Amino acid sequence: MKAESEKQIQQAESSQLEQSSFGLSALSFKLKIGFDGKRAANNLTGLGNYSRSLIEALANQFPQNQYLVYTPKVKAAKQIDSFFSKENIELKLPGNGSFLWRSLNILKDLVKDDVQIFHGLSHEIPFAIEHTRVKSVVTMHDLIFLRFPKYYKFIDRKLYEWKSKSACKRADKIIAISEKTKADIIEFYGINPHKIEVIYQTCDPIFKGSFQDSTLKRISLTYKLPEKFILNVGTIEERKNLKLIVQALKYVDEDYKLVVIGKKTGYFKTVEKEIEKLGLNKRVIFLQNIPFADLPGIYQLAKVFVYPSFYEGFGIPVIEALYSGTPTIAATGSCLEEAGGPDSIYVNPTDVKGLAYWINQILKSDSLQKEMKTKGLEFVQKFNSPLVTQQLINCYENILS
Template sequence: MKAESKIKSLEAESTGLEQSSFSLSALSFELKIGYDGKRAANNLTGLGNYSRSLIEALANEFPKNQYFVYSPKVKSAKQIDTFFKQENIHLKLPLQGSFLWRSLNILKDLKRDEVLLYHGLSHEIPILIQHTNIKSVVTIHDLIFLRFPKYHKFIDRNLYEWKSKSACQRADKIIAISKKTKADIIEFYNINPDKIEVIYQSCDDSFKTAFDKSVLDKILIKYNLPEKYILNVGTVEERKNLKLIVQALKTVNEDYKLVVIGKQTPYFKTVEQEIEKLGLKNRIIFLKNIPFTDLPGIYQQASVFVYPSFYEGFGIPIIEALYSGIPTIAATGSCLEEAGGPDSIYVSPTDIEGLSSAINKVLNSANLQEDMKRKGLEFVQKFNSPLVTKQLMNCYINILS
């Protein structure tokens, strides 16, 4: 079936999709969709997890389509190897060298593979794609490099801005991962709001199933975790604001320790100095390079999850915590209220006393904990993979129609 007839079939069968319970997975056509796979094929956290989860969910929900993942190279790792074993997900490496491939030469490969739509999963798309018959989508996760330029080097900041602004101008559609990110795109890049669609992220399905007690016990022993602990997950960098948790911990119930999971940056020295100053070395445990398969088990045994970041595009760790049935405390000022919902607790990212009070409030009330767990789990269903995946496929259909 030629591309034109596929699109007509697509348009006819998708009429009234949003107003009905019509099942997209029942469609009889086959689409060939391309993705910027640099992160999916090489990163084991963050954007790598996002990219693989998104493509894998589409491949499962709409198995008749073919999903081409374009990357200049591929890393050998269990997560990545498993991802590419799926029958309708295809790794595409450069045929004639990787220099400028993702930005320019990839267009030859997209045309050869008869790709109808290309999705740039992290802020960029090929430079001249707007001059081809291939439709394009770009996902913008955040514009933190413009909102908080001090967190980025001058050269990096300007490169990020050029790539993302250019992609927003040239793409047929922009996907923002939160309402806050959409507002930032409009403010900084003066983009027509109608061109931007908010489609939230989900988290890996492994966070959505409770581990057996025997597995949880093994994880506690493996990482020498305390029986009671507060959890924080994320890169140890200034924007994530770990120092505030350390400062608040001084007046938090001493029966609880703080467990921190994340890559350490130079900011870690600032945190270390604060820990030493407050005499909290014995109450804080730092974990690095945790296998992804163990992470849900560490979440599920935490007493409370704390995420006081100054600014985020969305906040996937909050989604992971809510799915894990953990009361969550986050910061005001960006989009974390979107991720955490009305029954999580929010404090200013500069309020030490407020954070300490909020943590103690949760830890000292079993009723509050159960209420936050139940309502948080109800709220987070709006980010469930099948729902988000259908929204994304509907976005593709509307672009191609």
Template sequence: MKAESETQTQKAESTELDQSSFGLSALSFKLKIGFDGKRAANNLTGLGNYSRSLIEQLALQFPDNQYLVYTPKVKAAKQIDAFFEQPNIELKLPKTGPFLWRSLNILKDLNQDAVQIFHGLSHEIPLAIQHTHIKSVVTIHDLIFLRFPQYYKFIDRKLYEWKSRSACERADQIIAISEKTKADIVELYGINPAKITVIYQSCDDSFKSPFAKENLSRIKATYKLPDKFILSVGTIEARKNLKLVVQALKEVNEAYKLVVIGKRTPYFKTVEQEIEQLGLKNRILFLQNIPFADLPGIYQMADVFAYPSFYEGFGIPIIEALYSAIPVVAATGSCLEEAGGPNSLYVSPNDAGALAKAINRIIESPQLQKEMKEKGLEFVQKFNSPVVTQQLMDCYLNMFSQ
């Protein structure tokens, strides 16, 4: 009986091993997943938020796995400290020194830690990882530096292209954050589309619940927000096209002001000149360094969200607006229709008149506002964290069956 019991145990262990080898069950074994954590450990916006959110959601939804975050250094900040305090997320610093670590020497650490999957969260993976047993994934957010090279320095553009093209060619799997980005990878890098999985991004969960009235009142008073306003969020750079929103504002109902949240670049001077020329200084409020905890509240008090960017990889601010039940007007020409869905409005990024007309159409029609809010909120559920996190785990597991 003892021998029979041992045989049954061995069979069970063998079955579990077979399943883990071919990715047949997320619950039959534990994964060790490594991440390029440079952004997660050092950036407080953009790719930093994306990286932390992705890893946090995996850790929450699939807590039996180990999530190892590799970074040469760590920024001191509450968001980052809280991220690394989670029990199944582990900070991994260089064992051999930082020199060439992210691009090459990290492979020694990954092997010593018995990592099964390494995920490069922003356009790059270690050199020569394709010659190891470690499965590799790279996320490509956009190829804007090739579509709009004029926005980038020559050396930066060439470096971005080399890193991302090399990663796409060497990775076992590519994750594109939109169908538009996937199409760009296929067209510009000649990658087989079968190697690319589209997994959309979500936004921070704080945007998904209404704030209490008391909190909204505090936020409104703190930032001296107007009673009625159009909201624009994003770095103030030429590609984001804030100048078009300013030009459109001239033709929008004067009861509505414009609130702009974003880091300033030299392009800000161009916007300032347009504001001065159109006499709109008293109708525009610029905010910087807004605490992330207050940002959803500002969204929730807006009447319209305007995002006429010339080109995006996806458009997280649109997702934030839809979750905040705010009507969206965005630009045609890239992937913003994917983010905003069929019930947002879209205009040419070169047509200020069309943008003004779309904004006026919304603010003049309570029925349209109601429809856009309800249908937008319904549409944005496809980007909810549990949905995209499950898609990501499926992508990881499918690599073992290939």
């Protein structure tokens, strides 16, 4: 693979000898930045939202640059179509979309397009990119597959480790999305701390404004939401720890129900059995495939948002809840304190009674609710797009200087 990659690099670079120089003089007016677009072009949640938000914020705040999004395929969806309609965001599809394209063949396209920086948005960068003129950045979201290997198949865990460790060793710069992730990269991969920069995530702008009462009423009626409910958002998997909320619900005011929004996995059966055992069938509501445009309204209608995950790289749902003005309870033990700030509540992810206590405390105290909403909204401003995006562009420029 190495011989093949070097040959492709030489061919691509030789084809550029007669074109304009790749010197720093071009940087004074324009950057050409390439991105791994696998998630941005195909995922409607999680890393897809992260990728689109990051690139879109750059395109809006620094329109003088060109943003090239490389992907072998594109999902047909309104969010994705809207993303690629931006004038300075360009979709780049391969001429030959072989299964090696993202890992190797993309190098030829990057050199041909005069890309100055390539940003791998999720744990990997192309092999041998360090042998080209293209500088590289990789975002590391978490190393959960090493912290909690039991949640992953052996072959998947080894593949993730191989790709991410290689990317960290070869990239010019690593972006960690939290101090906790940075610490994990140093611990597991032995990376020099000076190579890692913590740049927090933000969430989609749609969560940053209040919906009108008429819109909230429509959303409530459409999804048959109860008048009083606790909210949880995220994939229904063991690590996210939904079972703890169900167990705590038994000790919470009976007027309140639990609304869960997330994709079901095999763990759902465990949760379902717990609901039946505790006689809570009428108090737990599962919603799936909620249109992204309506999700902020559900956050805004919730009385409390609960996210007791055992481990996260950052915890975007916590940010979404705080922007929505919803009091938030999260778990200790990972990075959720970084996301939720000093005025959210944190409990041990195995403490059923502790979680129930704090849910009840918030529900019965208007003053506590008001304080958590106000201070939570103040804290979350540190994740606003202009600040995060400026840090990112500074990172790119420092690599090129």
